[in-house]
Amino acid sequence: MQLLNLYWLNGKVLSAFASVAVAALLMVSSPADAQPPSPYTVETNVKGVYAYTQPPPSFDPMTASAAELQQYGYPPRPAADASPKDLAQWKMVVNPALTRVVPQLLPTNIYHRTVSGLVIKNAKAYSNNWSGRALVQKRPKFTSVSGSWTVPAIQQASSCPAGGNYSSQWVGIDGFSNQELFQAGSDADLCPFNTTTTRYYPWIEWLPAAEIELTYGNGNPLPFAPGDYLIVNVTATGWSGGESSTGNLIYADITQGWEVITAVVASQLCDAYQFCGTYILGQSAEWIVEAPEVNGSIANLSNYVADPWFDASATDVRNRIYHPKTPRTARPYNITMVNGGGSPISIVNLFGTDVLWFFYGNSAP
Numbered sequence: 001m002q003l004l005n006l007y008w009l010n011g012k013v014l015s016a017f018a019s020v021a022v023a024a025l026l027m028v029s030s031p032a033d034a035q036p037p038s039p040y041t042v043e044t045n046v047k048g049v050y051a052y053t054q055p056p057p058s059f060d061p062m063t064a065s066a067a068e069l070q071q072y073g074y075p076p077r078p079a080a081d082a083s084p085k086d087l088a089q090w091k092m093v094v095n096p097a098l099t100r101v102v103p104q105l106l107p108t109n110i111y112h113r114t115v116s117g118l119v120i121k122n123a124k125a126y127s128n129n130w131s132g133r134a135l136v137q138k139r140p141k142f143t144s145v146s147g148s149w150t151v152p153a154i155q156q157a158s159s160c161p162a163g164g165n166y167s168s169q170w171v172g173i174d175g176f177s178n179q180e181l182f183q184a185g186s187d188a189d190l191c192p193f194n195t196t197t198t199r200y201y202p203w204i205e206w207l208p209a210a211e212i213e214l215t216y217g218n219g220n221p222l223p224f225a226p227g228d229y230l231i232v233n234v235t236a237t238g239w240s241g242g243e244s245s246t247g248n249l250i251y252a253d254i255t256q257g258w259e260v261i262t263a264v265v266a267s268q269l270c271d272a273y274q275f276c277g278t279y280i281l282g283q284s285a286e287w288i289v290e291a292p293e294v295n296g297s298i299a300n301l302s303n304y305v306a307d308p309w310f311d312a313s314a315t316d317v318r319n320r321i322y323h324p325k326t327p328r329t330a331r332p333y334n335i336t337m338v339n340g341g342g343s344p345i346s347i348v349n350l351f352g353t354d355v356l357w358f359f360y361g362n363s364a365p
């Protein structure tokens with residue numbers, strides 16, 4: 001069965017919420033300072049990151065209470081006025097057929113920064129590191145953001161470019177109008193760090209700490225390849241004084257049949273430079289293709305050709321759902337990535353309410 005056939009049901013694309021944790025080079029936690037958020041979580045190799053284990057076979061998410069869903073790391077059931085597609089997305093996330101993985105977290109020295117070089121002209125925005133869509137408002141606060149996309153296949157050059165080329169696809173909270181950012185996504189890189197191949201992998205991050213790759217551990221990567229259909233959700237939790245300092249995630253590779261569900265304490269996620277995750281204000285939600293920061297500067301963007309996203313949604317503190325074309329009270333921005341001369345190098349087109357197509361270069365074919 002072809003990939004897209006797997007996600008269309010009665011003519012609707014199935015995608016889903018997911019929730020994500022984050023950070024960077026971190027210290028291993030000890031039982032003395034561990035405070036698991038649920039009896040169904042275990043510690044990972046990174047202090048402050050807890051992974052939810054597989055629910056028992058008797059657990060039925062369709063009939064579970066809100067408290068039962070929460071203890072297994074699932075997002076709340078959509079509100080009564082949610083659309084059929086939003087409900088289908090939620091069902092995709094709680095699908096018991098997905099195998100939960102307790103990941104080994106591998107720190108990297110790549111950073112997915114807040115928007116850089118931002119210029120706004122009406123509702124259009126231009127940046128030297130971001131392309132995509134953003135919804136912006138101070139209140140009500142965004143508490144989660146979800147996206148579903150296929151891992152793009154990088155166009156192989158005839159020879160490796162100096163320093164390599166990099167591209168990141170992610171969903172996140174904040175980073176457009178402030179310096180906070182909690183996010184998770186995929187990387188599709190060409191000849192990174194003086195290698196001679198393309199590399200694809202899943203990651204999570206809470207700035208200012210660095211990216212962390214999700215792996216099986218013992219040097220074994222998770223099954224992850226171009227064309228894989230992902231669903232990712234970042235959720236900010238633990239709100240106090242208008243800030244969130246903890247988060248949840250679901251990161252699911254539907255094609256490969258695995259998911260990672262975690263809870264995170266931002267302040268405990270610290271990298272080699274002792275930069276630690278901070279907090280979230282919930283002022284923006286984003287769906288982005290980025291040229292990340294490598295070795296202290298914005299990297300050259302990989303030629304990802306095209307990248308379809310089949311769902312983009314966000315939720316606020318009132319559990320109301322937002323989409324790029326139906327932003328409710330938020331202000332939507334379409335973001336184009338430009339080079340030093342101001343020419344577009346990555347663009348996004350919106351189709352319908354929540355479908356995005358990203359294109360490398362200045363226009364769709």
